[in-house]
Amino acid sequence: MKSLKFLSAATLAAVMLASCSSKNAPTTPKPDPGNSSTVDIKGNISSNQTWTKDKTYRLRGYVYVENGTTLTIEPGTKIVSNKDSAGVLIIYKGAKLMAKGTASNPIVFTSAEKQPAPGDLGGVVLVGKATGNGNHGVLEGGVDAAHSAFGGTDDADNSGVLQYVRIEYAGKAVNPGDEVNGLSLYAVGKGTTIDHIQVTRGLDDAYEFFGGAVECKYLIAYNCADDDFDMDDGYHGKIQFAVSVKDPKFTDAKTGGDLSNNFEVDNTNGKISYATTPITHPILSNFTAIGPNNATGTSTDYGYNMRFRRGSQVVLANSVVLGGQKAGLVVENGETQVGYAEGKSMFYNSLMNSVTTPFYAKDGGKLYSGTVNLDSLTNATLQTLTTTGYKTQLLASADAAGLTDPFNNAKPNLIPKSGSLALSTAGKFDVSDLNNQFFTHTSYVGAFDGTNDWTQGWTAWNM
Numbered sequence: 001m002k003s004l005k006f007l008s009a010a011t012l013a014a015v016m017l018a019s020c021s022s023k024n025a026p027t028t029p030k031p032d033p034g035n036s037s038t039v040d041i042k043g044n045i046s047s048n049q050t051w052t053k054d055k056t057y058r059l060r061g062y063v064y065v066e067n068g069t070t071l072t073i074e075p076g077t078k079i080v081s082n083k084d085s086a087g088v089l090i091i092y093k094g095a096k097l098m099a100k101g102t103a104s105n106p107i108v109f110t111s112a113e114k115q116p117a118p119g120d121l122g123g124v125v126l127v128g129k130a131t132g133n134g135n136h137g138v139l140e141g142g143v144d145a146a147h148s149a150f151g152g153t154d155d156a157d158n159s160g161v162l163q164y165v166r167i168e169y170a171g172k173a174v175n176p177g178d179e180v181n182g183l184s185l186y187a188v189g190k191g192t193t194i195d196h197i198q199v200t201r202g203l204d205d206a207y208e209f210f211g212g213a214v215e216c217k218y219l220i221a222y223n224c225a226d227d228d229f230d231m232d233d234g235y236h237g238k239i240q241f242a243v244s245v246k247d248p249k250f251t252d253a254k255t256g257g258d259l260s261n262n263f264e265v266d267n268t269n270g271k272i273s274y275a276t277t278p279i280t281h282p283i284l285s286n287f288t289a290i291g292p293n294n295a296t297g298t299s300t301d302y303g304y305n306m307r308f309r310r311g312s313q314v315v316l317a318n319s320v321v322l323g324g325q326k327a328g329l330v331v332e333n334g335e336t337q338v339g340y341a342e343g344k345s346m347f348y349n350s351l352m353n354s355v356t357t358p359f360y361a362k363d364g365g366k367l368y369s370g371t372v373n374l375d376s377l378t379n380a381t382l383q384t385l386t387t388t389g390y391k392t393q394l395l396a397s398a399d400a401a402g403l404t405d406p407f408n409n410a411k412p413n414l415i416p417k418s419g420s421l422a423l424s425t426a427g428k429f430d431v432s433d434l435n436n437q438f439f440t441h442t443s444y445v446g447a448f449d450g451t452n453d454w455t456q457g458w459t460a461w462n463m
Contacts, residue, residue: 026050026072029057041087045069053077053105058112059087059122064147067094070160076105080112081121086172088122088180090139091159092147093129101164103196106458110168118203118225122172123180128188129157132211133234133276135268141172141180150186155213157189164196164458171203171225176255181205182224188214190237196454199224201463203252206244209235209282215438217241218454223409223463225252227264228289231312234267234278238438240285241447241454245412246323248292251301259303262289262321267311267335274311274335281313281344283433288414288447290406293323293398294355304330305354308345309362311335317348317434318427320416320446322398322406328354329386332362337377338369346390349428350445351421353395359383391428393421403446410462415448422446 026048029039039051042060046069051057053076060081065071071091073079081087089109091097101107111120127139129152138148162183172180182199183206190213198220199206206221211233219242221228228244244262251260267280291305292298305324308314309332321328329347331340339345352358361377374381386392395401402420405413416422427442429435444450 028052031055045071050074051077051079056080058082059085059089061085062088062090062143065089065091065095065097067092070096070098073097073099073107075101075107075164077107079107079109082112083117083120086119086122088125088141088172090125090127090143090147092127093150096158096160097126097162098160099162099165101458103164103457106164106166108166108168109170110166116169118169118201119171121168121170123170123182123184124167125180125184125186126159126188126192127186128159128192128212129154130187130189130212130214131155131234131278132187133268133278135233135272135276136210139186140178142174142178151211152187155189156191158191159188161193162197163193166198166200166458166460168200168460168463169202170199173203179204181208181230183207184210185212185214186210187212190215196458198222198459200460205230209237211235213237215239219243220455220459221245222461223247223250225250225260227261229262230264231282232266232268232280234280236278236281238283238433238436240439242287243414243447244287244289245409246291246302247409248295248298248302251299254301259326260299260301261304261307262291263306263316265308265312265314270310274333279311279313282315283436284314284316285318285434285439286427286442286445286447287316287319287321288403289319289321290412290414291323291354292325293407294325295407298325302326304328304360305352306330306347307332308340309333309336311339313339313345315346315348315432315434317350318442318445319350320401320403320422321350321352322401324354327357327360328352329358329382330360330362331377331382334365334367337361337364338367338372341367341372341374341377341385342369346431347386347392348390348431350392351395351401351425352392353398353400358394359386393425412461414446415453416444416446416450418450423450
């Protein structure tokens with residue numbers, strides 16, 4: 001450094017400027033010398049990077065994008081993982097992931113194995129600064145202590161953009177109940193843009209929302225082993241236009257009476273009070289959810305289309321929900337049942353058919369609150385409340401909804417037929433927060449309008 005005193009003032013300023021700016025200048029990782037097209041990614045990313053579509057990026061173990069850093073991924077880029085390390089990409093608090101794929105050039109996270117299997121990839125994790133209720137103290141899945149905290153007070157927090165992204169063969173089980181999901185969203189704020197995502201053949205949940213207020217559209221969960229849409233820790237965001245399709249033969253290892261469901265929504269896990277605020281209160285509309293429908297070889301670990309429990313308050317509206325194995329709608333625990341009876345939670349203006357027990361009031365008790373005074377909520381009273389008060393239609397058969405081929409798992413066709421009940425049942429956006437400007441008002445229920453298939457071009461099936 002002594003030689004700097006001989007430089008001109010202008011030259012010295014230029015050197016210092018270059019030194020300061022290089023930390024945040026976008027860079028592209030260098031390829032592995034052994035393979036000019038594959039780049040190994042490991043450890044911490046603390047300066048801005050751009051991953052380009054002319055290379056393949058291989059995640060080696062846990063990769064952390066640090067606070068203040070932006071990772072940009074070009075359309076058409078492939079990110080892979082081998083089963084020996086099950087790579088996990090974690091976008092930590094204050095960092096951003098700018099993954100803007102397109103319908104013709106999606107960004108794909110997948111297995112690098114010749115014979116891919118669930119768990120080859122760990123998953124994608126976004127960590128934000130939005131509010132939650134503290135149900136989980138740290139991130140699940142073996143994340144290091146320096147990156148384990150999540151959440152804050154900023155519901156408008158922005159973790160970046162994910163558009164036209166596929167996440168395949170994900171899931172990392174560190175311990176029972178301690179896993180990485182396909183897409184994990186920890187206290188992610190509504191400044192984040194998430195749309196056109198497909199999570200396929202995951203070993204655990206497709207999507208799990210741990211608190212936060214993020215708003216999403218056009219999500220697909222396809223053939224994942226546990227729950228497709230798992231929400232807890234006070235998640236209070238919105239989702240519209242989404243698909244959940246189950247492989248009848250594929251579930252993960254179960255402990256403690258767990259089951260695989262299309263939806264599993266909790267407020268807390270019971271270690272803290274079910275009444276802890278903020279309450280898990282997602283507002284969901286225009287889902288098409290397909291359960292096993294008692295297909296040959298259906299796993300005994302399949303449970304319900306919808307499991308609302310542990311004090312959660314869920315609004316699921318304008319949807320088509322078919323093929324629940326052990327039950328269709330389960331409203332579980334007295335605290336959850338009070339919220340459902342009061343209209344804080346509801347399965348609204350939708351179509352449903354299940355294999356058995358369409359309405360199941362589970363593990364209830366005496367219900368007393370300011371507006372509800374019931375000895376208990378029975379299956380019969382839950383059915384009456386839902387079909388009469390909340391305007392949902394219980395169908396005599398799954399075919400009555402009029403979807404084209406929903407139970408063809410290899411190539412499900414969820415488009416409603418012309419003249420079908422799904423098309424002729426107008427969406428209703430007149431309760432709770434469904435009148436919010438986030439929601440597109442539809443003349444139909446379910447995820448599709450009968451004409452436009454928003455899955456075309458960027459998705460992958462028969463996996």
